[in-house]
Amino acid sequence: MSDDGADSGESGDAPSDGVPAADAVLDDLFATIESRKRELPEDSYTASLFAHEKGENAVLEKIGEESTEAILAAKDDDLEELTYESADLVYHLLVLLSMKDLDLADLRGELRDRF
Ligand SMILES: N=c1c2ncn([C@@H]3O[C@H](COP(=O)(O)OP(=O)(O)OP(=O)(O)O)[C@@H](O)[C@H]3O)c2ncn1[C@@H]1O[C@H](COP(=O)(O)O)[C@@H](O)[C@H]1O
Numbered sequence: 001m002s003d004d005g006a007d008s009g010e011s012g013d014a015p016s017d018g019v020p021a022a023d024a025v026l027d028d029l030f031a032t033i034e035s036r037k038r039e040l041p042e043d044s045y046t047a048s049l050f051a052h053e054k055g056e057n058a059v060l061e062k063i064g065e066e067s068t069e070a071i072l073a074a075k076d077d078d079l080e081e082l083t084y085e086s087a088d089l090v091y092h093l094l095v096l097l098s099m100k101d102l103d104l105a106d107l108r109g110e111l112r113d114r115f
Contacts, residue, residue, distance in 0.1 A: 026090075026094075026104060027104060029091065029094060030094050030097075030098070030103065030104050032046070033046055033094055033095055033098050034098055034103075036050065037050050037098055037099075046095060049062075049095050049099075050095075050099065056096070056099055059092055059095050059096050059099060060096070062088075062092045063089065063092045063093060063096065066085055066088040066089040066092055067089060069081075069085040069088070070082060070085040070086055070088075070089055073085050
């Protein structure tokens with residue numbers, strides 16, 4: 001996928017305030033993650049995952065934690081918390097895909113092939 005437009009809401013249908021439209025948010029988030037991987041800015045949490053001394057274990061641990069938190073929220077029927085933890089989980093999964101040089105096209109292709 002293209003790395004252009006990372007962080008600037010340039011997916012074509014973004015509002016002028018730079019926040020991506022809901023249907024573009026995964027693409028814009030992934031473009032931002034790819035940009036952080038490339039540029040490694042010091043103040044970026046995403047960049048800290050790519051540069052972490054634990055290597056990929058840092059993001060794998062976060063995926064484990066966020067999965068557990070999502071499960072606990074579901075067991076509690078706490079839908080707001082489930083949504084919040086699911087967003088944390090998806091974000092960290094996208095970081096993992098990027099770390100492994102996969103992208104949203106790979107994920108979309110796999111899901112589409114299951115229809
Ligand atoms: N979507 C996310 C995102 N989701 C989660 N996180 C971070 O993931 C970390 C999760 O930590 P924790 O497990 O402690 O979760 P918590 O929410 O703090 O607390 P609990 O889940 O334990 O209740 C926090 O530091 C969050 O800030 C994210 N950090 C960044 N992004 C996106 O990435 C973009 C770039 O961010 P930077 O790399 O920081 O510039 C941002 O603009 C966002 O769009």
